[in-house]
Amino acid sequence: MTIWRPHLPDSEVPLYQAIANAIANDVVSGRLAEGSRLPPQRDLADELSVALTTVTRAYSEAERRGLVSGEVGRGTFVRRQESFHLRRTEAGPESCDLTINSLLPYPMGRELAKGMGRLLSGGDPWSVLDYQPPYGQWRQRQAGARFIHRAGVDGSPDRVLVTSGAQHAMAVVFSTLTNPGDLVLTGELTYSGMKSLANFLHIRLRGLLMDEEGIRPDAFEAACATTGAKALYCMPTLQNPTAAVMSVKRRQEIVAIAEAYExxxxxxxxxxxLIPEAKALASFQTRGTDFYYLTGTSKSLAPGLRIGFLHSPAAMVDRLAAAVSATTFMAAPPMAELVTAWLADGTADKVMEWKRNEARARQKSARRALASFDYRAHPASPHGWLTIPEPWCVSDFVAQAAMRGVLISPADDFAAGRATSTHAVRLCLGPVASRARLDEALSTLVEILEQPPRPGRTVV
Ligand SMILES: Cc1ncc(COP(=O)(O)O)c(C=O)c1O
Structure with missing residues (x-):
């Protein structure tokens, strides 16, 4: 009987890791199906002519990554996988994950301990322990209004809701504005959380053609005229994934079209x-259409300190608050209170300033490292968009990078439709602990691209 045999490409990673990587690849591709049994360790060691301890270590590594589980006396079996989990565990423990847009690990332990201590030892600990209104407390809404005023959004606290993050704010808006089957316009490449949300709410997305500034006005206007769409979802400042920034003229054009079609x-x-001077679309409003503006603290402070602020037309606030109530009931009060205190005492400004500088420094390194490639990003962006040169194709490049310990996101992850013909990947520069580690990861990507792709497997 033939036994499962790992495909072990030439690489510098230790053999046990290469075997664990091969298990990961075969689980991803489906060659190793859920519930299938890996060969007994001694058999695989004989088959590969390697020490038994190497296979034992490889199986432990695969178990540590959540790919398999060992059952005493029965063997080692492939576990059921969630695709998100798989993506993050494909590479080895030393891997550098550039797929998550969490921005720059600002060392905030001291501020956090101090801020939480103050909240709990303050006059009224119930302010962080009790239920609060789904709108958020008034002082939190005031803090939110001041925060978004930076972008030129009218700062009336009674139009601001506190949510459990930006993603939650999106869920609140789209579950209120749309019904299943409705169409929402967005860029042809868009934030993948919008794709998940559309799927969840059973709404359809139509991707609009984009250029270096983001959504193209002609494509937007044509879609407004012909599709019966219910809303536009867009990111004019540092679009995720392309890092595009709309000029003032582009913002005015998009607003004029939205207003013309209401x-x-x-x-x-x-x-x-990250670009404090950039102004929100709503600030270019000349006559009536509804503008919803949302942001969160996951990027500006930390994902664990997540709250969101949602600014909406006055007439919609109660309906949106009902959606907050129906989904999370309220934003977690300790987070909302901590952020409110930090926005007032300058801590949030300090953290954001640090992140702005760090993002610019990392972007500079990325532009330098990738100077000979088609790499695009605004200098303030925490992510960038790398077009893959021929003859590389995106999936081979992403797989090869994962094998070398660098995880990156292919363009298809962001395609508003089924797939995109864009041969590009998104690189997040923020989640890596140090600039030196990021530089190493970027050099690995360059090394890979400078080699020809490995010959492909023959499919018969
Ligand atoms: C464009 C965009 N919107 C929303 C979110 C979600 O943010 P939050 O963590 O505040 O829900 C992200 C996270 O990556 C994002 O990139």
């Missing part, structure tokens, strides 16, 4: 704090 606009400004 199409509600949902602006996601999660990265706006």
């Amino acid at each position: 199409l509600p606009v949902v602006e996601d400004d999660s990265y706006g704090f």
